[in-house]
Amino acid sequence: xxxxxxxxxxxxxxxxxxxxxxxxxxxxxxxxxxxxxxxxxxxxxxxxxxxxxxxxxxxxxxxxxxxxxxxxxxxxx
Amino acid sequence: xxxxxxxxxxxxxxxxxxxxxxxxxxxxxxxxxxxxxxxxxxxxxxxxxxxxxxxxxxxxxxxxxxxxxxxxxxxxxxxxxxxxxxxxxxxxxxxxxxxxxxxxxxxxxxxxxxxxxxxxxxxxxxxxxxxxxxxxxxxxxxxxxxxxxxxxxxxxxxxxxxxxxxxxxxxxxxxxxxxxxxxxxxxxxxxxxxxxxxxxxxxxxxxxxxxxxxxxxxxxxxxxxxxxxxxxxxxxxxxxxxxxxxxxxxxxxxxxxxxxxxxxxxxxxxxxxxxxxxxxxxxxxxxxxxxxxxxxxxxxxxxxxxxxxxxxxxxxxxxxxxxxxxxxxxxxxxxxxxxxxxxxxxxxxxxxxxxxxxxxxxxxxxxxxxxxxxxxxxxxxxxxxxxxxxxxxxxxxxxxxxxxxxxxxxxxxxxxxxxxxxxxxxxxxxxxxxxxxxxxxxxxxxxxxxxxxxxxxxxxxxxxxxxxxxxxxxxxxxxxxxxxxxxxxxxxxxxxxxxxxxxxxxxxxxxxxxxxxxxxxxxxxxxxxxxxxxxxxxxxxxxxxxxxxxxxxxxxxxxxxxxxxxxxxxxxxxxxxxxxxxxxxxxxxxxxxxxxxxxxxxxxxxxxxxxxxxxxxxxxxxxxxxxxxxxxxxxxxxxxxxxxxxxxxxxxxxxxxxxxxxxxxxxxxxxxxxxxxxxxxxxxxxxxxxxxxxxxxxxxxxxxxxxxxxxxxxxxxxxxxxxxxxxxxxxxxxxxxxxxxxxxxxxxxxxxxxxxxxxxxxxxxxxxxxxxxxxxxxxxxxxxxxxxxxxxxxx
Numbered sequence: 105x106x107x108x109x110x111x112x113x114x115x116x117x118x119x120x121x122x123x124x125x126x127x128x129x130x131x132x133x134x135x136x137x138x139x140x141x142x143x144x145x146x147x148x149x150x151x152x153x154x155x156x157x158x159x160x161x162x163x164x165x166x167x168x169x170x171x172x173x174x175x176x177x178x179x180x181x
Numbered sequence: 182x183x184x185x186x187x188x189x190x191x192x193x194x195x196x197x198x199x200x201x202x203x204x205x206x207x208x209x210x211x212x213x214x215x216x217x218x219x220x221x222x223x224x225x226x227x228x229x230x231x232x233x234x235x236x237x238x239x240x241x242x243x244x245x246x247x248x249x250x251x252x253x254x255x256x257x258x259x260x261x262x263x264x265x266x267x268x269x270x271x272x273x274x275x276x277x278x279x280x281x282x283x284x285x286x287x288x289x290x291x292x293x294x295x296x297x298x299x300x301x302x303x304x305x306x307x308x309x310x311x312x313x314x315x316x317x318x319x320x321x322x323x324x325x326x327x328x329x330x331x332x333x334x335x336x337x338x339x340x341x342x343x344x345x346x347x348x349x350x351x352x353x354x355x356x357x358x359x360x361x362x363x364x365x366x367x368x369x370x371x372x373x374x375x376x377x378x379x380x381x382x383x384x385x386x387x388x389x390x391x392x393x394x395x396x397x398x399x400x401x402x403x404x405x406x407x408x409x410x411x412x413x414x415x416x417x418x419x420x421x422x423x424x425x426x427x428x429x430x431x432x433x434x435x436x437x438x439x440x441x442x443x444x445x446x447x448x449x450x451x452x453x454x455x456x457x458x459x460x461x462x463x464x465x466x467x468x469x470x471x472x473x474x475x476x477x478x479x480x481x482x483x484x485x486x487x488x489x490x491x492x493x494x495x496x497x498x499x500x501x502x503x504x505x506x507x508x509x510x511x512x513x514x515x516x517x518x519x520x521x522x523x524x525x526x527x528x529x530x531x532x533x534x535x536x537x538x539x540x541x542x543x544x545x546x547x548x549x550x551x552x553x554x555x556x557x558x559x560x561x562x563x564x565x566x567x568x569x570x571x572x573x574x575x576x577x578x579x580x581x582x583x584x585x586x587x588x589x590x591x592x593x594x595x596x597x598x599x600x601x602x603x604x605x606x607x608x609x610x611x612x613x614x615x616x617x618x619x620x621x622x623x624x625x626x627x628x629x630x631x632x633x634x635x636x637x638x639x640x641x642x643x644x645x646x647x648x649x650x651x652x653x654x655x656x657x658x659x660x661x662x663x664x665x666x667x668x669x670x671x672x673x674x675x676x677x678x679x680x681x682x683x684x685x686x687x688x689x690x691x692x693x694x695x696x697x698x699x700x701x702x703x704x705x706x707x708x709x710x711x712x713x714x715x716x717x718x719x720x721x722x723x724x725x726x727x728x729x730x731x732x733x734x735x736x737x738x739x740x741x742x743x744x745x746x747x748x749x750x751x752x753x754x755x756x757x758x759x760x761x762x763x764x765x766x767x768x769x770x771x772x773x774x775x776x777x778x779x780x781x782x783x784x785x786x787x788x789x790x791x792x793x794x795x796x797x798x799x800x801x802x803x804x805x806x807x808x809x810x811x812x813x814x815x816x817x818x819x820x821x822x823x824x825x826x827x828x829x830x831x832x833x834x835x836x837x838x839x840x841x842x843x844x845x846x847x848x849x850x851x852x853x854x855x856x857x858x859x860x861x862x863x864x865x866x867x868x869x870x871x872x873x874x875x876x877x878x879x880x881x882x883x884x885x886x887x888x889x890x891x892x893x894x895x896x897x898x899x900x901x902x903x904x905x906x907x908x909x910x911x912x913x914x915x916x917x918x919x920x921x922x923x924x925x926x927x928x929x930x931x932x933x934x935x936x937x938x939x940x941x942x943x944x945x946x947x948x949x950x951x952x953x954x955x956x957x958x959x960x961x962x963x964x965x966x967x968x969x970x971x972x973x974x975x976x
Binding site: 133165 | 245246248276277279280283430431433434437438441442445463464467468471472473474476477561565566568569570572578672673674675676677678679
C-alpha cells in the first residue's frame with residue numbers, strides 16, 4: 105500500500121517518491137525542495153493537531169495534513 | 182578619475198536570508214520605499230557612494246523561486262529582465278544553502294551578471310558545515326562568491342567592490358542546465374518557433390522555451406499578446422502534451438525536480454556537511470514554543486503582551502498628543518478672533534492633524550512588535566499554531582494577529598495584514614477586521630450601558646456585543662471565501678525560519694519606514710476628510726434660530742446681577758465684591774476648592790463611594806471655613822453658588838444653540854433625510870447625525886450626541902449625556918442595544934478606510950467595506966430591534 109507523508113508520526117522519516125495534487129499547491133511544495141529523492145523527517149504537529157512540521161534539506165517546513173496527503177513517500181528507518 | 186554612471190544593484194534572495202539587513206547595512210538611512218506600478222508589492226531603493234561609484238540598490242521581494250507562482254516572483258524576474266540591473270546579488274542563507282541554491286540556479290538561467298553572497302556564513306560553519314567557495318563558484322558557472330555576515334556588517338565592502346568590477350566588465354554569464362534528452366529535444370523544437378517572432382520580450386529563447394513548456398501562465402500571456410503568438414502557443418501546447426506523456430508527469434515539476442537534482446550535485450561537490458548535528462539550537466527553542474501543551478498558552482501570553490504594548494502603553498503618549506492638541510486648540514481659541522478662519526483652524530485643521538498624529542505611538546509600537554515577531558522567527562510559528570482555527574473560516578493562520586489587533590484599532594490592524602502574502606487573504610482579513618470591536622467604540626457602549634442597563638448585567642451586555650462581532654466576522658469571512666473569493670485556498674506550505682536575535686537597526690528601520698508611510702499616505706486622506714466633516718457639521722452658517730439665544734443669555738445675566746446685589750451686596754452694604762477684601766479672599770478660596778472638586782470627580786460616578794468621600798471632605802472643609810470666618814462665609818458661599826448657576830445656565834443656552842446649529846448643518850440635514858431609513862431600527866434623526874459624524878472616528882458618536890442632546894462636550898461630561906439619554910422618551914434599553922449593535926458593525930472610520938485605500942491600492946475595497954458593513958449593520962440591527970419589540974422589550 106502507498107504511504108503518504110500525512111501517515112507519518114513525529115520522529116519518523118521517509119523518502120519522497122512522488123508529489124500529486126493540483127498545480128498550485130504542488131508547485132509550491134516542489135519549489136520548497138520536496139522532490140522525489142528528498143528525505144523528510146516529521147518534527148511535530150501543531151498544538152491543535154494540524155498543520156505539521158517536517159525537516160527537509162536541513163530546514164523546517166510546515167504544511168497542512170491535507171497538503172501532506174499529496175506527498176507519496178517510502179518510509180525509512 | 183571620472184565619475185562613472187550609477188551602478189544599479191538588485192538584491193535577490195529567499196525570505197529570511199538576511200537580504201534586508203544587508204540592504205540596510207549598505208544604504209543606511211538613504212532609502213526610498215514605493216510600490217511597483219499597479220501592484221501592492223513594495224519597491225525599496227537605497228543609495229550609496231562607495232569609492233568612485235554611485236550605487237543604487239534595489240531590494241527585491243524575497244522569493245523561493247522564479248515561477249509565476251506569486252506576485253513577488255513575477256515582480257522579481259520582470260525587474261531583472263526589463264530594468265536590466267548592472268548586477269544582481271543573490272543573498273543566500275548559508276545554513277540552508279541547498280534550498281537557496283535552487284533560486285540561484287534559476288537566476289543564472291536568466292543570464293544576468295550575478296554575485297553570490299554567502300550570508301550568515303559564521304552560523305553555518307559553527308554547526309560544522311565546510312564550504313569550498315572555489316568549488317561552489319565552479320559549479321555555478323564561475324560567478325563571484327562573497328562571504329558575508331549581515332548582522333556584523335562583514336563583507337559589505339567586498340560585495341560593493343566586486344559589484345563595481347562585475348558591472349564594468351560586462352561579462353556574459355553562460356550557464357546551461359541539461360534537463361535530459363526528452364526535455365532538450367522539446368526545447369529544440371520550440372526554439373525555432375520563437376525566432377520567427379519579432380520578440381519584444383527580453384528573455385532568452387531557451388528560457389522562454391522552457392517556461393512555455395512548463396506552462397508558465399505569465400509568459401504564455403505575454404507571448405499570446407504578440408502577433409502570431411496564438412499559433413506559437415498552440416504549437417507549444419501540443420509539444421508539451423507529448424512531453425507530458427513521455428515523462429509521465431507535469432513538465433514543470435519534472436524541470437523543478439531536475440533542477441533540484443543538479444543543485445544537489447553542486448552542493449555535494451562544494452560543501453562538506455561533516456558531523457552536522459541534525460538538532461539545532463533553534464529546534465530546541467521550538468520544542469518549547471510550539472509544544473503541544475505549552476504552545477497555545479505561550480502564544481496567548483505573547484499576544485496579550487503585544488496587545489498591551491501597542492494599546493495600553495501606546496495610549497499613554499497618545500493621550501499626551503491628544504492633550505497637546507486640545508491645548509493648542511484652546512490657545513488658538515484665545516488668540517484668533519471669532520470667525521470662519523478660526524473655526525476652520527481650531528476644529529478642522531488642528532482637529533484633523535491631531536487625529537492623524539494621535540495614532541503615531543500605537544503605530545510605532547505595532548510595527549515594533551511586528552518587526553520583533555518577524556525578525557525572531559516567531560511570526561511563522563504563530564501562524565503555525567493558529568492555522569487550524571483560522572482555516573475553518575477560510576482564513577490563513579497569519580490572519581489571527583491582525584484580527585486580534587482589531588480590538589485595539591481597525592486602522593492599525595489593517596496595516597498588520599502586511600504579514601499576509603496572499604492578496605486574497607489580505608483583503609478578506611481587512612474586510613472582517615472592523616467587526617472586531619475597536620477601542621474607540623468602547624466609550625459609546627459604556628455610556629449607553631450606564632444609562633440603560635443594570636450594573637449587574639452591564640458586563641454581560643458588553644460581552645454580548647464583542648461576541649456578536651466575533652461571530653459575525655467568522656460568518657462573513659466564510660461567506661466571502663465561498664463566494665467572491667472562491668478558488669484554491671492559499672497552501673500552508675511555509676518555511677519555519679530558524680529563531681534569530683533581531684538586530685536593533687533593522688527593527689528600528691522597519692518601524693520607521695512603516696510609520697512614515699502611514700503619515701504620508703493615510704495621514705493626508707484623514708486630514709482632508711476631517712476638514713470635509715468639519716465643513717459639513719459647521720455650514721451653512723446663516724440659519725434661522727428658533728430662539729434668540731443672545732437675548733436669553735442677556736436675560737440670565739441680568740437676573741444674576743440682580744440676585745447678587747439683593748442677596749450679597751446690599752446685605753453687606755457694598756457696591757461690588759472687591760470693596761470687602763475679606764469677602765473677596767474667601768470667595769477665591771471657595772471657588773478654587775470647587776474647581777478642585779470638579780476636576781477630581783470628573784471621571785467618577787455620582788453614586789460611587791469615592792465621589793461620596795470627596796464630597797464629604799469638601800463639606801468638612803467648608804464647615805471649617807464657616808467656623809473660622811463666621812457670618813461672612815454664608816455671603817461668600819451664596820455668591821459662589823449664584824456664579825456657578827449662571828455659568829451653567831449660560832453653558833446650557835450655548836449648547837442649545839450649537840445643538841440647533843448642528844441640527845441645521847448639512848450633516849444635520851442629512852441626518853434628517855435618512856431618518857426614514859433608520860426609523861425601523863428605532864433611531865431618530867439625532868442618532869442619525871451622530872452615526873454620520875461617527876464615520877470620522879467612532880468616539881465622535883458620543884461627542885456629537887452630547888452636542889445634539891445639548892449637554893455640552895460628551896467627552897468631558899459623559900454622566901450628563903447618560904442622564905439626558907435616560908430622560909429622553911425616544912430612548913429605551915432596546916434602542917440603546919440596537920444602537921450598540923449598529924455602532925459595532927457599520928462603516929469603518931475614515932482612518933481605517935484611508936489605510937485600506939493605501940494597502941489595497943484602490944478605492945474599490947474601502948467602498949466595498951463601507952457599503953457591506955453598513956448594510957450588514959442595518960440588517961442585524963433591524964432583526965435585533967424588531968425582534969426585541971415582538972418579544973416585548975421595546976418599552
